[in-house]
Amino acid sequence: MKVILLERVEGRGALGDVVTVKDGFARNYLLPRGKALRANAASMKVFEAQRAELEARNQRAREHAAKSGESLDGTTYILIRQAGESGQLYGSVSGRDVADIINDAGGKVERSMVVLDKPIKTLGLHEVKVKLHAEVTVTVTLNIARSEDEAERQARGENVIESQFAEERAAAEETAQDLLEGGAGQQDGDYGD
Template sequence: MKVILLERVEGRGALGDVVTVKDGFARNYLLPRSKALRATAANLKVFDAQRAEIEARNAKAKDAAGAAGEALDGTSYILIRQAGETGQLYGSVSGRDVADIVNAEGGKIDRAMVVLDKPIKTLGVHPVKVKLHAEVTVTVTINIARSADEAERQARGENVIASQFEEEAQLAAEAAADLLEGGAGQQDGFGEEH
């Protein structure tokens, strides 16, 4: 189906372009969200008559998104989640979770604005893109940890999972050394009674 784009659509074209898209994409996404019009002779005339107004509205929306993006870009948020010893989350962090935490701390984004290639399933500090407008994208940092203390350590750059394994290995080595030095349960003469 041929449509006239009313705003920039990634991978398709810019405002005013007449492009051919699949029927389902046009019917289910572009047309209901007022991102495009069917490319008929009547709609082309209407678009040409209103082009300046549409461009001004689009520029205003872009400026508003840019202003909101300046406040949001580079911000960091902490999510406390349960996870296993290897850092695998019990569940995952989705776009909805990211939108909820940003909105809880004063931001104004919709979950559809959060760009995640796949859900986040591990502890750590993850950069997440937020698309505020077709031409305005910012990055926020999501620090996923099991506790506030762990989140602080991760924010400083520490790998909490690796350090946890190092601590356990050190404790095991100390326990083994203690046993070798005649610690717990050892008798003189290797078990001989006196």
């Protein structure tokens, strides 16, 4: 189906472009959300009459998104989640979780604005893109940890999973050394035959 784009659509085109898209994409997404018009003679006349107004509205929306994005770009949010010893989360962090934590901190983000290529399933620092407008994208950092203390250690750059394994290894080596030095199973004394 040929449509006239009323705003920039990622991977399709910019405002005013006449593009061919799949029927379902046009009927279910572009047309109901006011992002496009069917490409026919009547729609072209309507679009040309409203073009200046549409461009001005798009410019205002982009400026508003850029202004709100300045305070959001580069911020870090801490999410406390349960996880196994290997750092694997019991569940995952989704776009809704990201939007909720940003909104709780005073931002204004909808779940659909959060761009996650795949769900986050491990502890650590993860960068997430938030698309505030078709032309404005900011990056926030999620610090996913099991506790506030662990989150602080991760923020300082420490790999908590690696250091946890190192501590366990050191404790095991200490126990083994203690056994070798006679800590268990050996007794000093004179045992007669």
